Amino acid sequence: MAGSTLASATVSAIPAAAPRVGPWREAWRRFRKHRLAVLSAVILGLLVLAVLIGPLVWQVPIDEIDFSARLQGPSWEHPLGTDDLGQDLLARILYGGRISLAVGFAAMAVAIFVGVLVGAVAGMAGGKVDTALMWLTDLFLSLPELPLLLLIIYLFRDTLTGLVGLELGVFILIVSVIGGFRWMPVARLVRAQFFSLREKEFVEAARALGASRPRLVMRHILPNALGPVIVAASIDVAAAIIAESTLSFLGLGFPPDVPTWGRLLFDAKDNLDFAPHWALFPGAAIFLTVLSINFIGDGLRDALDPRRIISA
Amino acid sequence: MNAVAADPLLAIRDLKVHFSTDDGMVRAVDGVNIEVGRGETVCVVGESGCGKTVTAMTVLKLIAMPPGRIAGGQILWQGRDLVPLKTEAMRSIRAKEIAIVFQEPMTSLNPVYTVGDQIAEVVRQQEKLGKRAAMDRAIEMLRLVHIPNPQRRVHDYPHQFSGGMRQRVMIAMALSCNPKLLIADEPTTALDVTIQAQILDLLAEMKERLGMAVMLITHAMGVVAEVAQRVVVMYAGKVVEEAPVRELFGNPRHPYTQGLIRSIPRLDLAATEHHRLEAIPGTVPSLLNPPPGCRFAARCRYATDECRAAEPPLREVAPGHKAACIL
Numbered sequence: 256m257a258g259s260t261l262a263s264a265t266v267s268a269i270p271a272a273a274p275r276v277g278p279w280r281e282a283w284r285r286f287r288k289h290r291l292a293v294l295s296a297v298i299l300g301l302l303v304l305a306v307l308i309g310p311l312v313w314q315v316p317i318d319e320i321d322f323s324a325r326l327q328g329p330s331w332e333h334p335l336g337t338d339d340l341g342q343d344l345l346a347r348i349l350y351g352g353r354i355s356l357a358v359g360f361a362a363m364a365v366a367i368f369v370g371v372l373v374g375a376v377a378g379m380a381g382g383k384v385d386t387a388l389m390w391l392t393d394l395f396l397s398l399p400e401l402p403l404l405l406l407i408i409y410l411f412r413d414t415l416t417g418l419v420g421l422e423l424g425v426f427i428l429i430v431s432v433i434g435g436f437r438w439m440p441v442a443r444l445v446r447a448q449f450f451s452l453r454e455k456e457f458v459e460a461a462r463a464l465g466a467s468r469p470r471l472v473m474r475h476i477l478p479n480a481l482g483p484v485i486v487a488a489s490i491d492v493a494a495a496i497i498a499e500s501t502l503s504f505l506g507l508g509f510p511p512d513v514p515t516w517g518r519l520l521f522d523a524k525d526n527l528d529f530a531p532h533w534a535l536f537p538g539a540a541i542f543l544t545v546l547s548i549n550f551i552g553d554g555l556r557d558a559l560d561p562r563r564i565i566s567a
Numbered sequence: 568m569n570a571v572a573a574d575p576l577l578a579i580r581d582l583k584v585h586f587s588t589d590d591g592m593v594r595a596v597d598g599v600n601i602e603v604g605r606g607e608t609v610c611v612v613g614e615s616g617c618g619k620t621v622t623a624m625t626v627l628k629l630i631a632m633p634p635g636r637i638a639g640g641q642i643l644w645q646g647r648d649l650v651p652l653k654t655e656a657m658r659s660i661r662a663k664e665i666a667i668v669f670q671e672p673m674t675s676l677n678p679v680y681t682v683g684d685q686i687a688e689v690v691r692q693q694e695k696l697g698k699r700a701a702m703d704r705a706i707e708m709l710r711l712v713h714i715p716n717p718q719r720r721v722h723d724y725p726h727q728f729s730g731g732m733r734q735r736v737m738i739a740m741a742l743s744c745n746p747k748l749l750i751a752d753e754p755t756t757a758l759d760v761t762i763q764a765q766i767l768d769l770l771a772e773m774k775e776r777l778g779m780a781v782m783l784i785t786h787a788m789g790v791v792a793e794v795a796q797r798v799v800v801m802y803a804g805k806v807v808e809e810a811p812v813r814e815l816f817g818n819p820r821h822p823y824t825q826g827l828i829r830s831i832p833r834l835d836l837a838a839t840e841h842h843r844l845e846a847i848p849g850t851v852p853s854l855l856n857p858p859p860g861c862r863f864a865a866r867c868r869y870a871t872d873e874c875r876a877a878e879p880p881l882r883e884v885a886p887g888h889k890a891a892c893i894l
Contacts, residue, residue: 456674463629463669464689464740465661468654474688478679560679 285558292554295547302544306352315346317514328532336532338522348537351514355496356544358429358515362495365434367488370441371477377442378449379472385446392439400436401501407432408507425509433498441487448480455479482556489552493545500541516541574646575602576780577626577665577748582640584618584625587633593854595621597804598640600881601782603748608774608781610795610812612788612827616851618804619784623750626782627667628657663693666741670753672734676725682709683721686740693744708739711776712769731762735769742773748780749773755790767794788831792816797887800824803851803862806881810888820890822867823847861892869894 287293320340327337335344377388408428416424452458453476461475500517502508509515516537523534584596596618603609611619624630626642628649642649644664649657661667669675677685686708687701696704702721709717712735725733734754741749751770755763771794774781783794791798791812798815800808800823808821819825826847849866852858858865860875867874873893881891 456669456671457677459629460667460669460675460737460740461677461685461688463627463661463667465658465663465693466688467658467692470692474680475677479677 282558286554289554289557291550292558295550295554298543299547299551302352302540302547303356306349306356309349310346310353313346313349315343317346317350318342318512328530335536336530338519338533339526339530344519344533344536347514347519348516348540351516351519351537352540354426354509354513355499355516355541358426358433358499359492359496359544361426361430362433362437362498363488363491365430366437366491366495367441367484368438369434370438370487371445371484373438374442374445375449375472375477378446379453379468379476381450388442389446392442395436396439398436404432404436404502405505405507408502421510422513429499429502429508433495433502437491437494437498441484441491444483444487445480448483449476452476452479482560485556485559486552489548489555492548496541496544575643576605576607576645577601577603577782578641578643579622579626580641580643582622582625582642583638584621584630584635585638586635588855591855594638594804594857595635595854596625597854597857599801599804599806601799601806601809603780603782605747606774606778606780608771608783608794608796610791610798611782611784611801612786612791612798613801614786614827614847614851616854617801618854619786619801620752622801623667623752623782623784626750627661627665628652628654629667659693662689662741662746663744664746665748665750666744666746667750667752668734668737668741668754670756672730672737672757675737676733678725681722681724682728682736686721686736686743689740690743704743705739708743709736711742712736712739712773714739730758731765734758734762734766738766738769738773742777742779745777746779748782750782750784752784753786754783756785756787763790770794788827800827803857804854805862805891806889807863807892808888808890809881810885810890814885814888818885818888820884820888820894821863821892822869822894823863824890826866 320342321337322340327333329336333343333345335348337344338347373388373392377385411428412425415428418424419427453471458471458475461471466475496516499508499515500520503515503518504521508518511518519537520534520541523530523537527534579599579601582596582599583594586593586595599618599622601609601611601622611622613619621630621635625635625637626649637650640650644660649660652660676682680688683702683705686705687698690696690701690704691698706717706721709721714720714732714735720728725736728736738754749770754770755766758766767790770781770783773779781794783790785791795812798808798810798812799806800815800821802823808815808819808824810818810820815824816828819828826845829845830847832844847866852862852865858875860877861867861870861879864870864874871893879891879893881889884890
């Protein structure tokens with residue numbers, strides 16, 4: 256039979272394929288071929304590691320004021336220099352990075368979760384439910400974000416901090432407002448994907464062979480819709496870090512003594528002329544984080560799509 | 568030959584499927600009767616838009632409801648009516664009792680899972696098998712449909728298979744839970760001719776081995792001649808003729824069937840003389856407001872006023888041979 260000879264020839268042409276490779280191992284193998292993504296993962300890993308164990312190694316207090324060492328450039332004593340109160344910038348960046356990264360990832364998780372949920376329900380249900388959910392999405396999109404953020408934080412900060420403490424309270428509040436204002440594009444993306452995917456023959460075929468509705472969504476539709484969502488997620492982390500900076504800048508983020516990366520930038524902006532290092536280092540930290548997350552997102556998307564052939 | 572026993576496996580009785588559209592009600596299937604006996608191969612033929620696929624999809628209740636609606640009739644599966652069944656109950660029928668293979672093998676498999684995963688998924692949810700056992704079944708099924716090197720191919724993704732191979736995978740998937748009836752909805756239309764023959768052979772072989780019945784939907788009379796035992800000809804949502812395959816080709820009674828048979832390309836004639844391929848003039852009438860009388864009358868060369876006045880009933884013209892024509 257002509258067909259079978261052809262197929263077996265194809266098989267023998269790729270003898271390198273391991274007999275049994277799990278989907279995650281396969282994805283990892285593909286991810287590794289994406290050099291920029293691997294490099295980015297290493298950089299992000301180092302950044303995360305640094306902010307986690309850095310403050311334990313570099314045990315300089317973040318709020319020790321020393322006027323004799325104001326606005327100093329990098330030196331052995333202060334590797335990244337000092338600010339206008341003589342506080343050590345390395346210690347502040349390491350400590351602040353914890354919060355900035357945590358806010359970035361948590362807000363992304365909130366945005367993606369809400370977005371995927373709303374988009375999936377709208378895309379699957381269609382009809383009136385879809386219309387209502389899309390109204391809601393448009394409503395959120397048309398709200399003036401910043402004034403509303405200010406209002407929400409102003410209204411709820413005290414109640415929440417009274418309940419769970421100042422830092423955790425502000426963290427929860429900031430994560431939910433940033434996440435709560437970033438899910439709309441994700442929802443639209445997922446909805447559009449669902450609309451096209453649910454009409455696909457393979458979904459129909461799975462249904463014809465007895466797959467239930469939740470199973471169709473979770474196994475057949477969602478994984479195929481994930482590519483753009485991953486890219487959106489990587490952009491969201493970056494956007495959330497920057498949004499947190501904005502809030503800090505307006506004095507509505509964390510208290511001024513918490514040196515998040517955005518806060519450091521804000522404090523540094525008046526001294527750019529004579530102490531550029533002050534803004535440079537936190538800026539570089541944000542830049543590196545955002546860039547590496549975006550590359551990782553690219554790599555993940557390619558690695559999770561088995562159709563894409565990645566050349567080494 | 569005549570396998571319509573007293574107790575057919577599947578009996579579609581006076582089935583009516585309507586779709587509501589902006590322009591009104593489309594009667595896609597309008598009083599169709601089809602029976603499929605155990606182990607029998609029944610072909611449903613007719614040109615595009617005559618209701619074949621809708622009939623097949625309705626058996627498994629896969630049509631979109633709304634806008635679709637089963638407006639009347641029964642679908643008796645081993646004596647039990649499927650029409651009133653809820654979704655949950657239908658799910659246990661799908662794949663386990665009645666399985667379906669679609670036309671488009673290129674897009675009928677989920678691109679993000681290996682073919683083994685997809686076959687195993689069907690087996691696991693329908694037969695509650697474990698992971699390993701389901702995967703073993705997947706390999707066994709791939710071997711059954713003659714996919715070379717199944718132990719390795721089971722871990723390949725759909726895009727690594729050719730169209731014909733994918734259709735084999737689809738058939739393996741459909742047969743993985745040992746259904747009693749396989750509905751094949753134009754399974755060879757998207758494939759090239761040599762592969763078509765292979766897939767038809769495979770279906771025939773599977774039917775022999777597994778003892779299931781096959782309901783093959785097609786528009787190709789050549790396919791019908793090759794595999795069918797009994798043929799049902801549909802036109803504009805109705806059955807116009809039904810007969811054992813030899814009887815149908817030897818003695819077609821309905822002008823539409825005659826037209827279909829004449830429109831089969833004949834290679835032997837085409838090469839030697841200027842023989843024009845005959846086509847049936849016109850197109851299928853709108854099912855929105857079907858004309859009174861015989862629906863084929865407008866395209867029929869024998870049509871009389873009588874045809875246009877009242878619809879001819881499906882009547883037995885010879886043993887096992889029914890036709891809806893007054894001639």
